[in-house]
Amino acid sequence: AQSVTQLGSHVSVSEGALVLLRCNYSSSVPPYLFWYVQYPNQGLQLLLKYTSAATLVKGINGFEAEFKKSETSFHLTKPSAHMSDAAEYFCAVRTGGGNKLTFGTGTQLKVEL
Amino acid sequence: GAGVSQSPRYKVAKRGQDVALRCDPISGHVSLFWYQQALGQGPEFLTYFQNEAQLDKSGLPSDRFFAERPEGSVSTLKIQRTQQEDSAVYLCASSLGVSGGAGQPQHFGDGTRLSIL
Numbered sequence: 719a720q721s722v723t724q725l726g727s728h729v730s731v732s733e734g735a736l737v738l739l740r741c742n743y744s745s746s747v748p749p750y751l752f753w754y755v756q757y758p759n760q761g762l763q764l765l766l767k768y769t770s771a772a773t774l775v776k777g778i779n780g781f782e783a784e785f786k787k788s789e790t791s792f793h794l795t796k797p798s799a800h801m802s803d804a805a806e807y808f809c810a811v812r813t814g815g816g817n818k819l820t821f822g823t824g825t826q827l828k829v830e831l
Numbered sequence: 832g833a834g835v836s837q838s839p840r841y842k843v844a845k846r847g848q849d850v851a852l853r854c855d856p857i858s859g860h861v862s863l864f865w866y867q868q869a870l871g872q873g874p875e876f877l878t879y880f881q882n883e884a885q886l887d888k889s890g891l892p893s894d895r896f897f898a899e900r901p902e903g904s905v906s907t908l909k910i911q912r913t914q915q916e917d918s919a920v921y922l923c924a925s926s927l928g929v930s931g932g933a934g935q936p937q938h939f940g941d942g943t944r945l946s947i948l
Contacts, residue, residue: 761939821873
């Protein structure tokens with residue numbers, strides 16, 4: 719079964735600092751991986767997706783993620799955090815033959831002045 | 832609107848009552864998904880439709896949960912004889928392609944927050 723693990727349920731960074739949110743996946747087949755962001759009382763918004771085209775994926779709002787098969791990781795990064803980045807971030811996996819998303823438990827990002 | 836629309840946004844019900852949650856997907860989207868998100872957790876898959884066909888209902892927690900999409904557009908998630916453990920946010924998502932188009936993203940609505948007293 720496919721699954722994702724997000725290390726760190728809470729991450730705090732200073733405004734302007736690097737953001738690094740970790741995601742490791744478990745999949746017996748090449749995975750499709752996604753990062754979503756959720757603001758309070760809202761649904762999930764897609765940040766970026768990996769579908770085997772390129773290992774470095776650029777998304778919206780300056781976020782990017784790198785797929786590393788050898789490490790089974792798909793960590794999310796942003797060079798410089800902004801106050802508006804404060805939200806909850808979810809990593810998700812879907813296999814090529816399946817449809818449903820399996821989400822991690824989420825990482826709450828706090829950005830401090 | 833261009834996005835996925837869910838109603839009501841908030842629903843409070845007494846234990847034992849039946850509830851119905853509605854989802855209007857993005858126009859033209861073939862695939863529709865329901866997820867349940869408990870407080871402090873990631874969403875968990877409930878069920879999936881391709882047009883009007885319910886192809887996967889493996890995530891429905893009990894036979895009290897029922898979903899339909901009779902005309903292949905609007906979907907309703909119904910919970911009968913609600914229990915306190917049903918309290919959660921219920922998210923609907925839609926996707927453009929057939930069979931979910933594995934690489935295609937799912938677009939989420941803002942959810943319905945269900946509270947069972």
